[in-house]
Amino acid sequence: MKPKVIQGGRFEDQRGSIAFVNDFDFSNIERFYIISNSQQNPVRAWQGHKLDSKNFYCLSGSFKIHFVQIDDWENPSKDLIIESVLVSELDSKVIHIPAGYANAVESLEENSKLISFSTLPLANVNEDDVRYPSDYWQI
Secondary structure: OOOEEEEOEEEEEOOEEEEEOOOOOOOOOOEEEEEOOOOOOOEEEEEEEOOOOEEEEEEEOEEEEEEEEOOOOOOOOOOOOOEEEEEEOOEOEEEEEOOOEEEEEEEOOOOOEEEEEEOOOHHHHHHOEEEOOOOOOOO
């Protein structure tokens, strides 16, 4: 499976606005996190997942979501191709990153907030989560 963008939309009228992603399927979601990077460290990198799929939605501000497909969990190539997708509070979409990838989230504005939906139960996180140094792949 490859990463994909699940595009949503926005509706505005005199009452305000509604952002939505009607094609996002919540049936496999086990938990969620809200991420706010500090100004001093705007990049949170690199976290790999052997079993967990990640889904990112920007609540405020904007982010770049970077990801690489891992070729070897113990010693991944430093030459892996980094793909990136821009997410913004103005463009309602979910970025789905399947298991088998490492990701990095880069906040582009102060006070940006990103929600991350995870598919793996918390009890299984220890067998899934693989961390790499923040400079392992250069963004």
